[in-house]
Ligand SMILES: NC(=O)c1ccc[n+]([C@@H]2O[C@H](COP(=O)([O-])OP(=O)(O)OC[C@H]3O[C@@H](n4cnc5c(N)ncnc54)[C@H](O)[C@@H]3O)[C@@H](O)[C@H]2O)c1
Ligand SMILES: Nc1ncnc2c1ncn2[C@@H]1O[C@H](COP(=O)(O)O)[C@@H](O)[C@H]1O
Ligand SMILES: N[C@@H](CCC(=O)O)C(=O)O
């Protein structure tokens with residue numbers, strides 16, 4: 001006998017606390033699922049409020065408002081005829097839970113609170129919610145008065161339950177639970193659950209999709225089953241980009257997948273699955289031996305048939321297909337671009353302002369904006385009504401919507417080269433000009449010498465002292481102070497331009513621009529930047545990306561966006577151009593820092609991803625870098641130099657511009673990489689002593705390798 005059921009999951013672009021539009025998107029996704037003939041619809045984690053409400057989850061009002069939204073779903077008869085798994089925060093016996101409400105025909109079947117909360121990296125769920133943490137435990141939830149009246153009873157079950165319909169058994173596991181070693185789906189699957197839903201609030205980070213796909217396919221490969229993964233998509237008001245990618249798996253194989261990076265606010269995917277396939281996959285004596293030992297779940301009996309659709313006789317099971325992964329370079333091109341689009345439309349700003357230096361970092365920021373314009377123009381061409389409405393508000397210089405990415409870029413991206421007569425080379429000036437021209441940005445090329453000289457002279461007027469650059473005989477401190485005036489003047493001017501260019505261009509309705517930053521991970525870790533210079537901006541799309549990955553991204557863009565102009569940026573030696581160029585001196589980042597960017601990238605990973613302190617880093621690099629020809633002493637010197645500069649410059653991270661989170665090695669001091677910013681000398685001396693002892697021991701033995 002064939003048991004074909006059609007199931008749906010979705011990716012929704014929710015915005016924290018935007019109840020009205022969140023509800024609209026939820027309802028539309030249910031309508032689309034129904035239209036496709038689905039009898040089960042799953043939505044993202046906490047979709048009623050948006051996942052990223054953070055400390056708002058401590059406010060009672062958020063729970064009250066969520067009930068308003070849930071009531072609207074319950075009382076909307078157009079949403080009947082389908083099992084709805086919807087996410088919301090829930091107050092129960094004075095504890096707050098991250099919960100699922102399972103609904104059918106306007107009635108709540110049960111609540112399923114999240115058992116194990118996500119609390120690492122950017123996740124802080126333990127700060128707002130109580131984990132249920134009692135597998136298979138069930139209580140009664142007392143409904144609010146108006147829901148009692150609607151429901152016709154006072155209580156519904158809340159807990160780790162499973163639902164028995166007439167034809168199958170289904171259950172919810174929520175996001176992080178999939179990532180835990182003892183995931184609920186294991187016991188549930190052994191206990192006869194055939195369909196698992198997973199509602200997530202999972203943000204993008206490079207290569208993370210690989211891990212999700214591995215975990216989900218593993219979840220149903222050994223134990224059989226249908227797995228419906230739903231996720232939020234977009235920027236919901238924070239540094240994170242939720243990367244959608246709703247998926248449906250059957251017995252470990254993918255059968256449907258939505259976009260990972262998209263400007264669509266709602267993407268619903270459906271699959272037709274044959275429950276007999278699940279039953280056949282589970283028909284194995286060894287699985288049976290474990291199944292009979294599995295703990296019993298309380299079952300909620302549901303008088304509904306998932307395979308009841310009249311058209312099901314005409315259906316065929318959806319065939320497996322290979323998963324679609326993006327290259328990491330492509331992820332950099334698309335993730336920050338989608339995030340920027342949401343940020344731009346939601347902040348209601350008029351566009352962006354960027355200080356474009358002719359170096360690769362600001363080039364990467366500009367290229368990401370260009371990528372965003374490409375996506376937005378393509379979405380308009382596909383008839384995306386939301387993007388059309390947003391574009392009409394943003395691109396107001398023309399009465400028609402821009403037809404090309406360059407035309408859109410010209411309306412929203414403003415770039416400025418801020419040169420110094422003696423410091424700026426014609427090459428960087430030219431590169432900035434060429435890039436702006438290629439992508440259509442509204443570009444200005446100005447010199448800032450007068451501002452620099454005025455600022456410098458004010459000190460001279462006050463004290464009679466005139467600082468000099470090193471190449472002119474000044475001290476290190478004077479040399480730095482003069483560099484910093486230039487760098488900080490650029491920040492002030494960039495903000496000035498951002499506030500005035502809409503006036504200059506007579507933008508209908510006026511407006512002001514968001515200032516984009518372009519500092520990367522490596523210079524932040526090493527502290528090779530001036531506090532409150534152009535590293536200070538409104539938002540930074542590349543702040544959690546290393547130089548090595550940025551160069552890869554620019555190389556990819558040169559080819560895939562057909563931008564030969566980018567090759568010059570790849571070939572150029574990175575330089576701050578803050579010291580005068582002389583016949584025998586040109587400033588260079590890597591020489592100034594005492595590290596190559598590749599070395600800094602490695603430190604970034606070891607420190608954060610591998611969780612290593614100075615001595616641990618030394619041991620790891622000893623085995624890696626001595627193979628490449630360095631002596632143990634040279635490795636030790638590099639490690640000590642890195643941690644020295646890291647420690648004295650960490651304070652700069654406390655004012656780092658909010659950056660798109662894309663990497664597990666991000667040094668973001670505000671939400672992701674929490675560290676002190678005044679380090680004791682012992683941080684260096686204690687670990688450095690161990691490093692020195694080890695080097696001496698190796699040298700005594702005459703060993704130049706680990
Ligand atoms: N701006 C650019 O475009 C650019 C580019 C590349 C490199 N750089 C490099 O960046 C460096 C900037 O110089 P810098 O680091 O001396 O200047 P900075 O002004 O960025 O930082 C030093 C300032 O930080 C403050 N500070 C020091 N220790 C602190 C602590 N523990 N807590 C809080 N605040 C503290 C002090 O007020 C001090 O004036 C230079 O090496 C320059 O070459 C700048
Ligand atoms: N000459 C410049 N014109 C515009 N913007 C500039 C210029 N030099 C630097 N900037 C901005 O500052 C940051 C950091 O500079 P580094 O090259 O890393 O020293 C850069 O990304 C530009 O936004
Ligand atoms: N580790 C999970 C947790 C997310 C969640 O529970 O919301 C992820 O990154 O996808």
Ligand SMILES: O=P(O)(O)OP(=O)(O)O
Pocket residue numbers: 357358359360361362363518574575576589
């Ligand atoms: O910050 P930029 O754009 O000036 O890049 P670089 O540091 O490579 O010169």
